Amino acid sequence: MSTRPTTLAEWQALAASLSFETRAFVDDQFVDALSGETFASVNPATGETLAEVASCDAADAERAVEHARAAFERGEWSRLAPGKRKAVLLRLADLMAAHKHELALLDTLDMGKPVSSALGDMAGAIGCLRHQAESIDKLYGEVAPTGEESLGLVLREPLGVVASIVPWNFPLMMTAWKIAPALAAGNSVILKPSEKSPLSALRLAQLAREAGLPRGVFQVLPGFGHTVGRALALSMGVDCLAFTGSTQVGKQLMQYAGESNLKRVYLECGGKSPNLVFADCKHLEAVAEHAAAAIFHNQGEVCIAGSRLLVENSIREAFVDKVLAAAERMQPGDPLDPDSFMGAIVDETQHRRILDYIRQGVAEGAQLRGGGAALERPGYFIAPTVFDGVTPEMAIGREEIFGPVLAVFGFDSEEEAVAMANDSDYGLAAGLWSQDIDRVMRVTRRLQSGQVFVNNWAGGDQSMPFGGVKQSGNGRDKSHHSLAEYSSLKSVWISLDS
Ligand code: NAD
Secondary structure, eight states, X not given: OOSSOOSHHHHHHHHHHOOOOOSEEETTXXXXXXXXXXXXXXXXXXXXXXXXXXXBOHHHHHHHHHHHXXXXXXXXXXXXXXXXXXXXXXXXXXXXXXXXXXXXXXXXXXXXXXXXXXXXXXXXXXXXXXXXXXXXXXXOOEEOOOOTTEEEEEEEEEOSEEEEEOOSSSHHHHHHHHXXXXXXXXXXEEEEOOTTSOHHHHHHXXXXXXXXXXXXXXXXXXXOIIIIIHHHHHOTTOOEEEEESOHHHHHHHHHHHHHTTOOEEEEEOOOOOEEEEOTTOSOHHXXXXXHHHHHHGGGGOOTTOOOEEXXXXXXXXXXXXXXXXXXXXXXXXXXXXXXXXXXXXXXXXXXXXXXXXXXXXXXXXXXXXXXXXXXXSSSOOBOOEEEESOOTXXXXXXXXXXXXXXXXXXXXXHHHHHHHHHOSSEESEEXXXXXXXHXXXXXHHHOOOSEXXXXXXXXXXXXXOBOOEETTBSOOBSHHHHHHHTEEEEEEEEEOOO
């Protein structure tokens, strides 16, 4: 059978041939949870159970932390020359590339995203690993500008044990964004994937072993947030918590750090990102296509989804018509069909939540212009939904829905657009479309956002940091900025006889 599927039938055949690793990965061994408990991993496109996966809890967390610490102390990884760590991580990246179809498929089956989109995620994951690996042996310490009677060195050291807790919307890509810089910097890493998408992380563990990561340096604990996630966050043996997920859980993690050992907590949380379209932007048709993709890509289950579309009133009616036409071309389909733009919503709970928001939008008086309902088919599918005439007081205009629901607002002036964009607890991403460079720079500087996309949505590469301000979090994934987060500075003052 082809391992490079390109058609629906080939993806289905590859899916039918897969076997899943379902056990935790602890100290280089695949093991059941100590309790013997499991949880079901369900394919949201069909509602069928794919596998029963080890459900780790506090005891498993404690055991993994001990192994992680022991590995760190042994120094086979933490004290290895950066160039040698680089070689191992590049080997892992090569293995991921060799197995990218299988890895993409695991994410698709687990959480419903279309395979073509999952393949794009693999490129992002592999690219991140390569970038961080390539960076680590080019990162210098500092010599401080002291007088001749002393030498001041600023050394970078790994932190120790890093726990990475990740969500389900980009399972392997979010994992790579966390573990690549943490491992490159020399830490021991314990990964807790989301209970909704554990399978690719466990396959990654197999590849990490094959790549030659020493025992205990990378471990994977599948399980629930309130059990194993909480235990890692409260552990006295974890030095850093790197989290991507909801703002609500992010706040809890900061409390856990305060209740335990003041571990570093890096948060990449939710968003309600504004996308500002000014009447002077070029190619309205293309901008409308981008605006639709900004919310409907990955079923709207994207932290930086452009979920608030702010359109200058003079073009609003015509523009919304174009967005609706684009949405029509983005209807959900079988996630295994490479031509599907949207797939299934991750699970029944999220499906229900999104439909509740849609009902609330109608009840609050927003104008439902397109979509608004579940698809009549097995699994959890929702049509791309567009509300016009949304106001900032409405729940659909303020809260992160994490689904394919676009809220359109109108504005009459730049001032009003900026005020509306910033009227949010979140500050993850913002977009603006305009040909006026003065306006672009004025507005960019005033937007309260970790990233601003000008005449594009979601642009960026591995060289650009990714993260938010306000309640979207405090961490930065990707780029050398993320590498810096996983190390601490040691100042060494050496007295010299002169
Ligand atoms: P979530 O917060 O429910 O869960 C995220 C992870 O935290 C999961 O692994 C979960 O098991 C774990 N968790 C839950 N409760 C916990 C607890 N008490 N202690 C420790 N761990 C706990 O989020 P989700 O539903 O998986 O993902 C969606 C959210 O993630 C959205 O808000 C989205 O915006 C956000 N997100 C942010 C980014 C970013 O880069 N800023 C990227 C992707 C997703």
